[in-house]
Amino acid sequence: xxxxxxxxxxxxxxxxxxxxxxxxxxxxxxxxxxxxxxxxxxxxxxxxxxxxxxxxxxxxxxxxxxxxxxxxxxxxxxxxxxxxxxxxxxxxxxxxxxxxxxxxxxxxxxxxxxxxxxxxxxxxxxxxxxxxxxxxxxxxxxxxxxxxxxxxxxxxxxxxxxxxxxxxxxxxxxxxxx
Numbered sequence: 288x289x290x291x292x293x294x295x296x297x298x299x300x301x302x303x304x305x306x307x308x309x310x311x312x313x314x315x316x317x318x319x320x321x322x323x324x325x326x327x328x329x330x331x332x333x334x335x336x337x338x339x340x341x342x343x344x345x346x347x348x349x350x351x352x353x354x355x356x357x358x359x360x361x362x363x364x365x366x367x368x369x370x371x372x373x374x375x376x377x378x379x380x381x382x383x384x385x386x387x388x389x390x391x392x393x394x395x396x397x398x399x400x401x402x403x404x405x406x407x408x409x410x411x412x413x414x415x416x417x418x419x420x421x422x423x424x425x426x427x428x429x430x431x432x433x434x435x436x437x438x439x440x441x442x443x444x445x446x447x448x449x450x451x452x453x454x455x456x457x458x459x460x461x462x463x464x465x
Contacts, residue, residue, distance in 0.1 A: 327402065328375070328376060332370075334383050343365045346361075347381050347382065350380050351378070352379060352380055381407050394409045
């Protein structure tokens, strides 16, 4: 094809006959063709807790965001790593779960095309207690966030800050008259 294109640019194009129609006798297709050097379509990742410690031997599942269906289930290895090999192209999220219904945390969501690898990470919102199979929240929420509740302006943060007795750095002026 490159030779025909080069010849066309020089003004001396030649007609190339099409390949013969029909299958060649004795030719069998055993799997889909993949370009040289390409890998399979897969999602890999790690589960870590708030201290960056790998979370091993926990269940993770791959969910197709478009259909809402769980596509595959796996268990993390001793390094907190998981892999979902040979999946169909699509948009996915990985969930760490306990039991059938309790989702502990989610990975970043991402779209993946054929022969690509999507790297994901699940970060737990606290320390993982393997014996109790639960996330232990951090004691001082203010040090985790790294800023005062007045800076974040998040209702959830304000609620947690109030329950932890973390004062606002600057309460500011009231929004409405008293």
